[in-house]
Amino acid sequence: MYLDLDHRIFQLISEIVTEQKVSCYVIGGYVRDILLRRPSKDIDIVVVGSGIQLARSVAKHAGKKGAVTVFRNFGTAMLRYDDLEIEFVGARKESYSHDSRKPAVENATLQDDLNRRDFTINALAVSLNRDNFGAVLDPFQGLSDLNQKIIRTPLDPDITYSDDPLRMMRAIRFAAQLDFSIEKKSLQAITKNRQRIEIVSRERITDELNKIILTHRPSKGFMYLDKTGLLPLVLPELSRLKGIDIKDSVRHKDNFWHTLQVLDNISGKSDNIWLRWAAILHDIAKPVTKKYVRGHGWTFHSHEYAGSRMVPEIFRRMHLPLGKSMKYVQKLVRLHLRPIALVEEEVTDSAVRRLLFEAGDDVDDLMMLCEADITSKNDAKVKQYLANFLNVRKKLKEIEEKDAVRNFQPPVSGEVIMRTFNLKPCREVGIIKNAIKEAILEGTIGNNYNEAYDFMIKIAAELGLKALHVER
Numbered sequence: 001m002y003l004d005l006d007h008r009i010f011q012l013i014s015e016i017v018t019e020q021k022v023s024c025y026v027i028g029g030y031v032r033d034i035l036l037r038r039p040s041k042d043i044d045i046v047v048v049g050s051g052i053q054l055a056r057s058v059a060k061h062a063g064k065k066g067a068v069t070v071f072r073n074f075g076t077a078m079l080r081y082d083d084l085e086i087e088f089v090g091a092r093k094e095s096y097s098h099d100s101r102k103p104a105v106e107n108a109t110l111q112d113d114l115n116r117r118d119f120t121i122n123a124l125a126v127s128l129n130r131d132n133f134g135a136v137l138d139p140f141q142g143l144s145d146l147n148q149k150i151i152r153t154p155l156d157p158d159i160t161y162s163d164d165p166l167r168m169m170r171a172i173r174f175a176a177q178l179d180f181s182i183e184k185k186s187l188q189a190i191t192k193n194r195q196r197i198e199i200v201s202r203e204r205i206t207d208e209l210n211k212i213i214l215t216h217r218p219s220k221g222f223m224y225l226d227k228t229g230l231l232p233l234v235l236p237e238l239s240r241l242k243g244i245d246i247k248d249s250v251r252h253k254d255n256f257w258h259t260l261q262v263l264d265n266i267s268g269k270s271d272n273i274w275l276r277w278a279a280i281l282h283d284i285a286k287p288v289t290k291k292y293v294r295g296h297g298w299t300f301h302s303h304e305y306a307g308s309r310m311v312p313e314i315f316r317r318m319h320l321p322l323g324k325s326m327k328y329v330q331k332l333v334r335l336h337l338r339p340i341a342l343v344e345e346e347v348t349d350s351a352v353r354r355l356l357f358e359a360g361d362d363v364d365d366l367m368m369l370c371e372a373d374i375t376s377k378n379d380a381k382v383k384q385y386l387a388n389f390l391n392v393r394k395k396l397k398e399i400e401e402k403d404a405v406r407n408f409q410p411p412v413s414g415e416v417i418m419r420t421f422n423l424k425p426c427r428e429v430g431i432i433k434n435a436i437k438e439a440i441l442e443g444t445i446g447n448n449y450n451e452a453y454d455f456m457i458k459i460a461a462e463l464g465l466k467a468l469h470v471e472r
Contacts, residue, residue: 001143002134003034003126009062009081013045014128016057022049025110025125025137032121035146036178043086046113046125051088052077058088092116111139115155118167119174120145123154149180157189165196168230169208176212176221190228197233202319205234209318213276218267219260226256237314238280240287245298252298255286258375265372274325275365278332279372284310308334328362332369335359339370342392352392352399353441367393410436411449412456421460422468428460435459 005011005026017024024047033040047054052070055077059068062081069078076089093112110125117123120142127135136143140154151171153160161168168190175182182190197205212221222238225231232239241256259280266279285306291299311330315322338355359366367389374385410433417429436445436452436459445451457467 001136001138003031003136005126005128005134007084009043009058009084009086010128012061013054013058014130014133016054016061017047017128018130020049020054020057022047022054023110024048024054024128026128027113027125028117028122031124031126031136032142032146035124035143041084043084045086045088045128046091046110047088048091048110051075051090055079055086055088058086110137114139117154118160118164118170120152120154121174149178150183151175151180151186152183153186153189157183157186158192161186161189161193162196165193166200166204166208168193168197168228169200169205169212169234172221172224172228172230173208173211173215175224176215176218179217179220182224187224187228190230194229194233197230202317206318206320209234210273213263213280214271214273216267217264218276219264222260222263235280235314235318237284237310241283245290245292247292247298248294250292250297252290255283259283261375262369262372265375266369269368269372270365272365274328275332275369277320278329278336278365278369281307281311281314281329282333282336282369282373283307284314284333304334304337331359331362332366335366336369336373339367339389339392340373342395349395349399350442352395353443356396356400357441363396367396410440411447411452412436416453416471417456417460420456420467420469420471421465423465428463428465431463432456432459 010026013024024045026043027046028044030040030043045051045054052072052075055068055070059079064079064081067080071077074089075092076087079086079088091108091110091113093108093116114123114125114137120140122142123140124142125137127133127137140152145152151174153167161171171182171186171190174180212218212225215221222231225234226239226242238256238259241259242254243256244251244254259282262282263276263279266276270276283300283303285303286300289300289303289306291301293299308330311333312322312326314320315326315329320326335355335358338358342351342355356363371386371389374382376382376385412433414425414429414433417432418424421428423429436455439445439455440447440452445455453471460467
C-alpha cells in the first residue's frame, strides 16, 4: 500500500536523505490520521541516524534556518514549516526501570523504534526513501486494527502498560476520541497494572483526562476508566457516585451513570471544557449528603453547596487552574438547582433577578447545564421540564432587558453612603448597601441612582442617621 504524500516538505526531506544516504520515515499519528481522514498538522519524522542533523539540513534547504528548536536531552528537533509542526528524531529503542516511566534510550533500527510504539495504529510508517517513497510499513497489522476500530499494543500489553503506565490513559483516550474498542488482552493488562498509574505525574494524567472529557461522547472514556479500575485512582469522587441504595423498597438513581449522561448531553451542545467539568462535578457531594427519610425517600439536601466547596480541592489535586476557571465551575455547581426551583415554583420576578445577579454572564451556561441535567426516561416529563425551562429563559431575557441586574453593582456606592452621613467604614454602611441591593432584587425600587438614593435616606433614618451631605 502507498500513500500520496503531496506536501512539498516530504519531497524535500526525501531528496536530502537520499543525498545523505540515510533511511527516513513519516511515523505515528500523522500516518494514522491520514488513513482515518482526520486533519493533522503534527508530523513525526524518524531517521536511522541523527534527527537533529536532519532537521537542520531540511531547515537550511527550505530557507528556514532559524526555525529549528533543538531538544538535545531528548535527541529531537522541531521545525515549523508553513502551518505544520515537524518533529525529527533518530530511531531508538528504550528500556525501563520499575519505578519510573522515563526510559533509558539508545540508537537503534526502524524496527526497534516501531517496537516501542504504544499502539499498532501508531506503529505505521511511510517511507520517504527514493526507492519506495510513500510505501506503508505495517509490521503489527495496524491497518487491520484501524479498519476494525481496535486499540491494541504492538508487543505484550502487560509489559507495554507496566513500562509506561500513561499508555493506559492514552489507550482509553484514543478509544474515546476515535470511537474504537480496546482489545481484550489490553483491557486485562490495564486492569492488572492500574496501580502503576501512581508513578505518573498528575499533570500528565489530567492532560489525558481532559482530552477524554473533550471527546464527542466522553462517557465512553469514563466507562473504560471505571471498567479497568483506574477511575478510583484518577477521580475517586466520581467513582463514589456509583451504586444504588434501597430502603423500604425505595431506591435512588445511580448518580454515576446520571452524571455521565449529563456530561454527554452537555458535550452535544458545547465544547467548553469547564462547562463539561461542571457537568462532571455537579452532583459530586451526593454521597456525603445522602440521607433516607422514612415516608419521604432519599434526600441530598444542600449537595450543591457541599459540592461547590469540594471543587477547589479537586482542582488542586488534579493540577487544574485555580483562578477564573475554578470559580466558574464552583458557581455552576452551587447554582445548578436554582433554575429547577424556578421550574417547580411560580417564576417570580424577584427569583429571576436573584438568579441573574448571582449567575451573571454565566447564566446561559447554567441554563444549558440544567437542561442537560434532565435525564428522565419519561419522555412526557422531559418535554414538560424543557418547556418550563424555556419559560424561565424567556423570563430571564425580559427581566434583564427591563432591570439590567446581571453583574450589577448597587447604583449608590459605599463611598457615597459614607460621605452622605459622614461615616467611616462600619457596620451601618454594609447594612445600607445590602438593603439597597435587596430592594432592587425584590423589585421594591428600580435599578437607578435616584430611587436607590432615596431608599438609602429612608434606611439610614431607621438606623438613626441623618444626611450631612447631599449628592444628586
